[in-house]
């Protein structure tokens with residue numbers, strides 16, 4: 010194969026200067042104190058600190074630090090079952106016979122197919138995984154990415170209505186761009202290339218060899234419970250993984266007419282029709298899921314359990330009734346929905362307290378279930394084992410959904426893995442299908458991502474964590490009506506991650522010399538410009554090329570009246586900009602594919618560069634806050650996939666030459682296959698990835714993209730000096746470099762995914 014030659018290019022003339030953040034360079038400025046990979050000598054333009062002005066301690070003993078799960082998660086670490094005990098309050102409830110554990114889990118409402126508008130997909134990148142195989146889904150607590158019943162195909166509605174209670178979800182398959190941007194036009198011709206198909210081998214089931222970490226239902230039922238103060242860990246545990254679903258479904262709300270199987274279709278048709286008449290919430294489309302979930306909740310909880318602590322709790326689940334009803338933006342809607350439910354159920358009770366509590370309980374506890382690609386399937390309310398877990402912006406646990414049986418030896422068919430809506434009477438169908446593993450809806454698995462001490466509260470995140478404090482707080486308030494007081498939110502001065510998520514670069518002078526007011530005004534304008542372009546792009550108002558031009562214009566040139574300030578690569582708006590750009594370039598690539606293969610290749614190349622840059626940024630963020638590993642795994646996966654896609658385009662571009670597809674890094678592969686110590690694996694893979702993306706490859710990827718060309722590499726945000734000549738790759742086979750880089754990105758993503766979701770969370774091939 011002819012080696013790709015890098016044309017000599019003029020270095021971009023923008024004279025950016027370091028440091029990019031207002032932190033005085035010190036002796037640590039060129040080393041990272043990442044808990045994951047402290048040994049990688051990539052230069053970053055700032056020093057990692059615990060908080061501004063307080064550098065992290067570099068300790069040789071850090072490898073045995075209890076705060077880093079990575080260090081402890083070695084094959085030599087003791088493998089013991091970890092479990093969570095019931096808190097005393099629940100022990101007594103159980104003794105009293107008020108068995109809250111009887112709550113069916115989950116109460117699932119799958120409303121699909123969902124309308125996947127682009128904007129919905131952009132909002133929360135944290136819980137999206139693109140891995141193939143397995144039946145896992147990744148979700149979030151209620152976000153604003155709701156289903157849209159109006160978007161259900163008529164055909165599908167009919168199917169759902171007439172299927173006699175066992176309703177198979179039929180997803181509208183729309184093309185997805187980077188991180189799920191929907192671009193029908195672009196992807197009609199080309200569906201996701203290689204989504205997840207190229208996850209490289211890494212994990213044989215380490216747990217099965219060295220002791221199981223996942224607590225199985227039936228083996229150990231001492232699940233974690235909370236009583237409003239959150240769930241706590243009863244043992245000093247790292248990576249305690251608790252299987253918290255699969256509770257038997259026994260309760261029924263006796264005052265409610267339980268639809269017989271023959272009347273099921275009619276019953277749900279009525280409910281469905283009625284839902285369209287009520288307008289409880291601002292977005293009436295969100296209502297149907299909530300009401301249906303509330304109906305199921307009412308239908309499945311025994312009246313005594315439900316009434317036990319009304320209206321504060323409903324079947325043990327917090328309702329936030331007082332808060333929601335005190336808020337007119339919720340209360341009117343809740344009352345109307347409650348009346349509607351009461352009418353549907355033909356209740357002869359005078360008040361609608363139960364119905365209100367059920368609705369409030371759904372609003373407070375429902376989680377959005379997403380499939381592997383991040384497509385929202387619907388909402389689910391789980392039992393208290395899960396629903397009692399509080400939120401933290403620096404959580405120590407994460408969760409995932411499992412649709413197919415996790416330990417099945419045979420691969421379930423596609424039909425079998427489809428999430429299904431079932432009703433009470435249909436549960437036998439599910440049980441027989443899955444041998445009792447899944448009875449109703451997807452199972453949820455909570456897994457620790459940090460070391461958790463005995464007595465420490467277990468927390469997950471309800472929102473996108475890659476936002477600075479103010480945005481997180483407003484997100485939590487608008488969705489849940491609470492103010493978070495976690496360590497990250499309350500840190501003073503702000504936690505370092507929040508500091509850099511709002512990072513700004515001054516090109517020609519020290520950032521501290523720019524007045525605070527000027528800085529805020531300039532950043533405000535820059536972010537507004539970028540957000541506008543993203544919104545226009547998402548709503549199809551501008552084409553991808555114009556979107557790229559607008560966003561890159563602001564990223565690269567700033568704004569006219571204050572040309573010296575730029576967003577730092579880890580600024581939260583810059584992150585959204587990169588996601589959008591990666592998507593837009595990818596779409597441009599697909600658009601050109603039939604007419605201009607060369608252009609398609611160029612667009613794909615720059616798109617891959619953005620996705621790689623995003624992965625690089627996320628690497629730095631994870632170094633400061635381990636819970637970002639969930640997002641980082643996603644970013645690294647996408648980078649690997651985009652690079653792989655690019656490598657495949659070499660074929661289209663040039664028909665000459667034989668390609669050896671077996672491009673792997675034996676060293677990394679052996680390390681992972683031999684179950685090396687996890688920190689060592691991370692270090693080695695990252696080191697190789699950094700080498701792969703050395704200046705030659707980075708220059709190749711960013712050619713024609715002045716903004717990205719400013720940076721030394723995807724992981725080294727040092728800015729290239731004006732005298733720095735572009736490195737020309739001579740005999741390097743670019744395709745092989747790209748394949749190798751892709752290999753390392755995917756391998757790295759694999760390790761991160763293992764870390765967050767466990768080794769059974771995704772299948773590798």
Ligand SMILES: C[S@@+](CC[C@H](N)C(=O)[O-])C[C@H]1O[C@@H](n2cnc3c(N)ncnc32)[C@H](O)[C@@H]1O
Pocket residue numbers: 235236237238239325326327329373374396397398399400401489490491492493494495
């Ligand atoms: C899914 S429930 C969590 C369990 C709940 N605390 C309980 O007692 O059952 C979600 C609700 O818990 C409360 N909550 C969760 N995390 C919180 C936090 N970090 N600070 C304050 N309230 C929180 C909010 O009222 C939220 O709407």
